Amino acid sequence: MIEVDGLTKHYRTRVAVDDVSFTVHPGRVTGFLGPNGSGKTTTMRCVLGLTRPTAGTATVLGVPYRDLDVPMRRVGALVDPRARHPGRTAHAHLTALAQSNRLPAYRVDEVVDLVGLGAVAHERVRGFSLGMAQRLGIAAALLGDPEVLLLDEPVNGLDPEGIRWVRELLRELAAEGRTVLVSSHLMSEMEDTADHLVVLGRGRLLADVAMADLLGRHASVRVRSPQLPLLGAALHRAGAGVSLEADGALRVEGLDPAAVGDVAFAAGVPVHELSPVVASLEAAYLELTGDDVEYRAGVA
Amino acid sequence: MSGVLRSEWTKLRTLRSTWWCSAVYLLVVAAFGWLAAATTSSAPDAGAAVGVALIGFAFGQVVLVVLGVLAVTGDLGGPMALASLAAVPRRTRLLAAKTAVVTVWAALLTALLAAACVLAARTLVAVPGGVSAGDPAVLRAAGLQVAGAALVTVLGAGLGAVLRSTADAVGLGLALVFVGPPALALAGGETASRLSQALPALRVGEDAFLAVPTSWPVGLGVALTWAVVACALGAGLLERRDV
Known part of the structure; x- marks a missing residue:
């Protein structure tokens, strides 16, 4: 459990984090999203007691980290x-x-093997690639078998195999009931990993939402019919938002695929295609940040 | 605390720079000591003979400053600080453990060297009555050398914590213990000599190498004050700092 309450951090000339509050719950992977410079790293460092907040508090398991x-x-x-x-x-x-945390020496060998650094464990880290350095950092995070994990951009610099490994590891750790907060500036990366999202933009909290809700909110249905105008009118009467796609299909928002099929049947219109369209996280994220007037004003 | 001390010992011993510094320190001090003793045919008493053999510490202290600074800047001067402070959020405790470990290491090396220097004086310098290891004058000279070396190492660690940059901290440390005292002694005049005495010279006390001598309790007090102030300032800044 990580609780961030009214967290604000001012640096000399800029506001890095602006009155951000959210709670990270155990048992699921929480994705911490936002473009570069949106305050993710500063927030995480405040939670870890590395940076002192200007205002507000951050606690882990109910106490300040320090x-x-x-x-x-x-x-x-x-x-x-x-x-x-x-x-x-x-x-x-x-x-x-x-040793600094009085952890047994065998944990070192365990985490080295777990992250796949066994072959290079006794080499100086000077020569490590970014991917190997990330694995070493993940090994350090796992040393104490902790119930809370905070990982800042863990897949940065990893190859596709490494990215998949991190994804599976995070899901496993969350399934064991741990609290997992993982940040990224790449939306697509979170899509298959996170159950819940906390989104920052320009230091402000834009969303604290379940992944399924966010995607569901932006889901739509694609439908094709030889009698398009008739179907369009019927769907419109049923209260759906209807728009014409470039390839001649209809994009229906506000009804699920079953409801669209029922409307078509009632109207006596043949249906040649009917498919749910799951919004990509990227599209949902852009819509989310685009809706935030203050955020856009800030950019301009 | 014991865990943090063990961790700091691991950090110190797993860096090549520690072993290089230690080797250079042993070599410089021992070589200068034996050379000085070998070129001194006789001395009026045992204390004077040992004083001659300890001359190498004047140069060896350069290495102690580097060792003390590196122990802190190597860990808290760069991104490594993120890992160290996340592991040990009690920052003053971390700095204290770090300083203690490197200081004990420097004191052990110095004790070994002081013994070697006493042996050199005993073997190579003709003294009426000889140089006995149990002689209070000999013990005091050797003991002061160990205490002075420990305090210079603590000063180096404190400066490292204050400045966080290896180059800056080593530069300031050398100015304080190596360049400042003799430079002010050479400058002459009442104010300059007082200043020279107020700087932390490693050869604490009356046989201050190239610096203006004081009594050894004053010399030790000056070195202790500098070391404690630097560490307290370093700890205060470390507690406050964002990393």
Whole structure:
């Protein structure tokens, strides 16, 4: 459980986070979305006690992070893949972190194997690629087998295989009842990973919504018929929003596929195609941010 | 706390820079000590003979400043600070553990070197009555050297915490302990000598190398004050800082 309440962070010349409140619940993956510079990283660093908020509070498991005595047993974090000393080996880096929280030495070998760095564990991290550095950061986050995980852009720099691995890992961790908050600036990345979304734009909270609700809200139905005008009129009378697609199909909003089929049957119109169109998260996200007048005004 | 101390020892010993610094320190101080003792045929008493053999610490302290600074800036001076402070959010505790570990390491190396220097004086310098390891003058000279080396390391760590940049902290540290005291001594005049005495020179006390001498309790007090102030300032800034 992560609770952010009225969080505000001002830097000298700009407002990074502006009165943001949300709660991250256990048992599901919460995607933390927003364009670059929208305040995701600052928010996460405030939750981890690395950055001091100007106003508001952030707590993990009910307490401020800095009050946790051995935090890695309860909260795991990936803040920045560069957060390691280039001259130290992966194994030494993880050992030092484990010792600082009195974690047993065998956990180091376990997480090294879990993230697939076994072959390079005793090499200096100077030569690591971004993908390997991300895996090392994820290993550090998992060291204490924590019930809360915060990962800032964990798939940045990973290859497709690595991205799929992170996705499955996050879903597994959430299924075990842990609280998982994972940020990304790529909407498509979250589509198959997150159950819930918290969206920031320009430091403000734009949405705190279940993935299914967000996608459902933007879902539509595609329907094709030889008697298009008749069907269009019938759907319009049924209260649906109807528009003509470029390829001659109708795009129907506000009715589910079954209702559209029933309307067509009642009107005696033959139907040649009837398919639900699931909105992509990207489209839903753009619509969401586009609707936010203040956000757009800020951009202009 | 014990976990943090173990973690800091792991951090210190898993960096090559630690071993390079330690090797250079041992080599410089021992070589200068034996050379100085070998070129000194006789001394009036055991304290003077040992004082000659300890001359290498004047140069060796450069390495101690670097060692102390690197222990802090290597961990808190860059992105690594994010991982270290997320693991140990009690920041003053983290800095204290870091400083303690590197200081104990420097003190151990210095004790080893001081023993070697006493041996050099005993073997190579002719002293009426000889140089006995149990002689209070000998023990005091060696003990002061260990205490002075420990305090210079603490100062280096404190400066690292204040400035966060390796180059800045090493530069300021060297100005304070290595360049400042002799430069002010050479400048002459009442004010300059007072300032020279107020700087933390490693050769604490009356046999201050190239600096204006004071009594050893004053020299030790000055070094202690600088070290404590630098660390307190460093801890205060670290607690407040956003990383």
